Amino acid sequence: MDHIKRPTLKLKHSSDKAKSKERSLSKDKHGKDAPRSPARPKPVKMDLVMESPPVLLMDNPQQSSGALISGRLQVTPNAPQVELESVKMFLECSTTTKRPVEARCRECMNQVKDLYEWHFFTKPKVFRASEGMQELPFSHLIPGHLPGTTHGYVSSIEYSLHVRARSTSGEETEFRRQLVINRALRPGNDKNSVRVFPPTNLTLHVTLPNVVHPIGEFPVQCRMTGITTKRDDTQTRWRLRKLTWRIEEHETAISPACPKHIAKVGGEGKGVQHENTRDVGMDEMKTGWKTDFSDGTVEGEFMASMNPSAKPQRGVDSANGLKINHNLILELVIAEEWAPNKKPNQATPTGAARVLRTQFALNVTERAGMGIAWDDEQPPMYEDVPASPPHYRTSSGEGLTQIVDYEGEDLHEDVEHLNLNS
Ligand SMILES: [Zn+2]
Known part of the structure; x- marks a missing residue:
């Protein structure tokens, strides 16, 4: 507080x-x-x-x-x-x-x-x-x-x-x-975002709709490149074992004081800030993507949605300090394996594993659907959002991507009990 x-x-x-x-x-x-x-x-x-x-x-x-x-x-x-x-x-x-x-x-x-x-x-x-x-x-x-x-x-x-x-x-x-x-907000062009995970060569390309709605599904297209590193005779590669997505709703609000209690906040024009973060949708997948080690890519598409019983709010940014925004958070568990170039199908796990974390802003809004603005004869105004440039920070963890060692159980034996928070 x-x-x-x-x-x-x-x-x-x-x-x-x-x-x-x-x-x-x-x-x-x-x-x-x-x-x-x-x-x-x-x-x-x-x-x-x-x-x-x-x-x-x-x-x-x-x-x-x-x-x-x-x-x-x-x-x-x-x-x-x-x-x-x-x-x-x-x-x-x-x-x-x-x-x-x-x-x-x-x-x-x-x-x-x-x-x-x-x-x-x-x-x-x-x-x-x-x-x-x-x-x-x-x-x-x-x-x-x-x-x-x-x-x-x-x-x-x-x-x-x-x-x-x-x-x-x-x-x-x-x-x-x-x-x-x-x-x-009017539907427009999809948003393409790129995330890199140094020091690896992994690059994640994600395509999302520019607006999403509290009710109904929306597609998330993912493609990761750089999963294979080839040497003269051998190669190492990252195999995607599990993908978890989560939609986080973040609220910031400022409680003002009435004239009688203004001293409690240190004078007029001040308030007490409160924050609340909650999940309004999530799922995990262990299959459903295509892996091509010769090309060094893994790709797939899944449908994400918010849980209506969580009563997700629309995004808002009000002059009184109430702000609600949403993020799609992806966590990818990848396991390293080794194979001779001559027999790429005979892979051996090295035992190393990582969790890749990244997030994307979502515009959660009402469906434009049946509603028609009173002056709708004017041409729609889109705020063209260019594809995001790669964002990353290597140490602080506050950036848009994070890569951490996976220290759970053997990924190749049992993916049921993966703990992404390890
Ligand atoms: Zn009061």
Whole structure:
């Protein structure tokens, strides 16, 4: 738990209250000051009908053109005649942390920000029971830079439409409807990545889709070269014995402090950073690839997927410090063998084995599928990502590849009990 500064952007929002209209949940009338008259019905009954399709922001936050929402607020008077002073609706963004700075402090746990507000009329308006339900239309362009609805392990981002109707006699009626905001990145060209494992000659080429989805499979194509080293009469080569893949979801979140508990984090604009890493999919394979020692290559393709019961999140990078990203981690167990060049099929294990580890960033996003951006007549904008150059670090282990000695049981006898963490 490091005390760190929140991003500058957030700091600006927090101190500029007039502009951002940041406030606590006290706007809601669930508390003591709510009128308690159970015998008396609320002056109006409200409901909300959305006309626009589910909100889907296309492209990344820097490029997205946003999504139009439209709908009708339905107001039905509960008395022969009800005069409403105002009907306001707020597009609210609510951020919640499961690790509040002060335990059990609601203000530390939850921040609500109004992103937009509608005032349906400026002068008091009379609703008559004889006229029945009345509809108040609304629409808005949801800005494309907003983070999508996210339910992380530590932190959550949710949106809702919150309506407050106030009668001229001072009675309040509230209504709330959750608004799910999704983001989709468009499918584009596959990503080709190359990883090298010095001091060996092994080079791993991996092809992945540029976007993957929380539900469904995606192909991973692998080709490793440099597995055979030939000398005058003999050759040594690496045989792939086992391949394990894992999809890791990494979340970073910053818990802010409410004004009352700001001293606990060392002042305004600071928060406590939390991190959480979990696996949302994995499998292992002991067969399914083609080995060609004369060519020095091994290649194959497998399907990877995330476990829906793990409820994998979409990737997100929010101005409030919530960031979720995903990596595909590959671990290849290779065993060395020796053979005479004249009889390459008569191989003898040398007993040496290694574990190759590497990882690739995954863009986990909603399916673009049925969702169509409101301005989809504009040509799609792809951010062309060139194939990654080889990345490696030989000593720190923090780089993209790692090669370690395998010190488990004899690979040639029993691959069932390989321990990749040895
Ligand atoms: Zn607090």
